[in-house]
Amino acid sequence: MANMKIIFRQLFEKESSTFTYLLGCKRTRKAIIIDPVDITANRDAELIRDLNFNLSYAINTHVHADHITGTHKLRSFFPEVKTGLGSSAKIAKSDEKFPHLHIVTVGDISLEVRHTPGHTNGCVTYVEHGLGMAFTGDAVLIRGCGRTDFQEGSAATLFKSVLEQIWTLPDHFQVYPAHDYKGRTVSSVEEEKRLNPRLTKKKEEFIQIMENLNLPYPKKIDLALPWNINCGSEPA
């Protein structure tokens, strides 16, 4: 997808089924990347250079538990890049911590930061109003949502976040999640409001569903969290 001002690319990392998103401003040749992964950082850097962009920001929707962020690796290619996270991700290091409703601006790209805690305390959704896109991280997945049993997760909090911060976006806004495990790439606000099997339920039923998922302990969490709290670098 592209409009006159912005180049947009969705990228996929197979091992953790993570989506990375690149947005580049055609006028200033500055770019921003959302949720890069360490093992695909070289690919991302190559694409950014191929498209003649310089990377201004490498930001995350939250402190990931299933992969190591690529922000640190990307800094070796783009020394001036700033890392960013929601300001509620208290324990994590980051060049910038975005308060609720902060606007991240890179050339003609504006990303509104909406705090959407619940999967983790520090989760945010980045909203690009011009193209109509919401990068929901693990708050809303396609026909699903992130688990709420780790990292101060809370089903009640997630339910409130989604209702107030995501369902209030225009129906046609595209929902770009941090993951999909079935090869789907995008959904829309209308579609998830109508079809999400968990988030279409009443609050109490949603909480009950989330409390009874009985998911296994995340494979990579003990490795990923300390690195991601340290911006993708090896913990000191």
Next chain:
Amino acid sequence: MANMKIIFRQLFEKESSTFTYLLGCKRTRKAIIIDPVDITANRDAELIRDLNFNLSYAINTHVHADHITGTHKLRSFFPEVKTGLGSSAKIAKSDEKFPHLHIVTVGDISLEVRHTPGHTNGCVTYVEHGLGMAFTGDAVLIRGCGRTDFQEGSAATLFKSVLEQIWTLPDHFQVYPAHDYKGRTVSSVEEEKRLNPRLTKKKEEFIQIMENLNLPYPKKIDLALPWNINCGSEPA
């Protein structure tokens, strides 16, 4: 991506790294799917129903050698669906065989069929001029191209096809390939004309590159070809 008239979805099958594309006409609720895969046909059918579409066409860019097409399975969900292939795919069965420059019309969606032989004799590229999208199959991949050492492949023929049928599209047209093995999802005509490491070469050098790839025998070809020639059904 969406315009006022068409809903567009890119889908991914991890095992063979195949992209499937769904285009739906909002007015008539009729849809067309390009390069569906058998093992993700249920997912595709569910999405088509979720979006309130009926499937008019299930078409392929070529007779695939690395996976079994999902066209046959999709017919069990959508009995009226027509299958389609390029008319140069002589040996394969299909409800329709599209001649060069034929227009496949589904509601407000028009796909121009451009014969782009070289990877196989029957390869086509489907071009949607309204949104500016080319579904190139294995003719042009992102920074690559399909192999030319099987199924009557010919490097010289592929080179001619790409130059005459794909490089002649407007620079901004999006290139949607049948595969990507690095998690990239899309490129553009401009980008591939500038950066494709094979197809930016002179013809003789391109042929030499293709003749020296020394690729292994395709894992699934002996299974996939007989099925795909039979429209995704078990061969008689």
